[in-house]
Amino acid sequence: MSVAAGTTRAVVVDDSRFMRTLITKLLEDGGIDVVADAEDGVAAVDVVAEHDPDVVTMDIEMPRKNGIEAVEEIMSTHPTPVLMLSAHAEENADVTFEALDRGAVDFVTKPGGEVTSEMPRVKRELVDKVRSAAAVDLTARERTAAPTQVTRTPSAAGPAGGAVAPGSLPDGGTVIIGASTGGPNVVEEVLTGLPREAGLRILVVQHMPEGFTGRFAKRLDGRCGYEVREAQDGERIGPGQARVAPGGSHLFVDDDRADRLRLRLRGGDRLHGVKPAIDHTMSSAADVVRGPLTTVLLTGMGRDGVDGMGAVKRAGGATIAQDERTSAIFGMPKRAIEAGHTDEVLPAHGVAEGILHTLRS
Known part of the structure; x- marks a missing residue:
């Protein structure tokens, strides 16, 4: 559903009247038109069918229907982008990711009830997330099922190579994957397509709140062949290991020695309104990584990762962008392509093969 023609229209769902009022005020102050609200999941289904909003903000724990x-x-009766509002707690991370599996497009930390100096930031983050969720192409997920053959599309920046021969693997290399809205499921698909035998060192920068990236890393660890953990300051990682940038910190590659990357976590201001920022990780890797380096920019709104990919390309690394057809939001990849920073444009199901090809080449 497009939001370009006018104001974003939202439905707010929460079993707390106070929370519905607070969220409605934050959204309306940010220019979002809240057309209706609902106190539980049963009412939400009816209200969405009646008002046909651009986006729904959805609480998790509610009576009658959660x-x-x-x-x-x-998603089965009236497909509409849904943004989950999740409490900042470990136990809520699991159900939040389950909601993404069921069709929700993104999530944001639920605002607290108290009025503090943080409220302007909370409002800005909530409004940005709602606008981003409203722009999601819900049909993109349906198009991620792999066809019999992946079409490799060269960007304006350079030609695409041939397919990776069966059983042929690169001998190591570094991979940096950046993603935002719609990214968690695609990141998982890419990592599961990368065999551990390739001996890669992988860094994932997924725009995600603090407190959820650790659970995201555990989820990936259980579903792919790599040892996946949340990154820690000063640690070194080698072949067969992957790290996820923690929410609330920027991840830098500080050194590459004896086939091991040394990682640094830093605070500081948000970049492009986000922390961690993809640009910081990619740009620092371009400066210090030895050997083959491939960067991937997946679905998401904005321009984070564009400058980082440019730095990697200038340093001689390979760059891949997800294509429009399979991107929930063709924002970051599109801007990287338009800037001439990408070597290849691939569908979600072709990215893993593309990575192996670039590293082998």
Whole structure:
């Protein structure tokens, strides 16, 4: 559903009247038109069908029908982008990721009830997330099922190579994957397509709040062949290991020695409104990584990662962007392509093969 023609229209779902009022005020102050609200999942399904909003903000724990069940029914009866509002807690991370599996497009930390100096930042983050979620192409997920053959599309920046021969693997290399809205499931698909035997060192920068990236890393660790953890300051990682940038910190590559990357976490201001920022990780890697380096920019709104990919390309590394057809939001990849920073443009299901090809070449 497009939001370009006018104001974003939202439905707010929460079992707390106070929270519905607070979220509505934050959104309306940010220029979002809240057309209706609902107190539980049952009412949410009816309200969405009646008002046909651009986006829904959805609480998780509610009576009669919880947020996960409501998402599943909305996606099957009246497909609409749903943004989950998740409490900042470890136990809520699991159900939040389950909601993404059921069709929710993104999530944001639920605002606290108290009025503090942080409220302007909370409002800005909530409004940005709602606008981003409203712009998601819900049909992109349906197009990620791999066809019999992947079409390799060269960008304006350079030609695409041939397919990786069966059983042929690169001998190591470094991979940096950046993603935002719609990214978690695609990141998982890419990592599961990279065999551990390739001996890669992988860094993932997924725009995600603090407190959720650790759980995201555990989820990836259980679903791919690599040892995946949340990155720690000063640690070194080698072949067969992957690290996820922690929410609330920027991840830098500080050194590459004896086939091991040394990682640094830093605070500082947000870049492009986000922390971690993809640009910081990619640009620092371009300066210090020895040997083959490939960077990938997946679905997401904005321009984070564009300058970082440019730095990698100038340093002689390879760059891949996800294509428009399989991107939930063709924002970051599009801007990288338009800037001439990408070597290849590939569908989600072709990215892993593309990575192996670039490193082998």
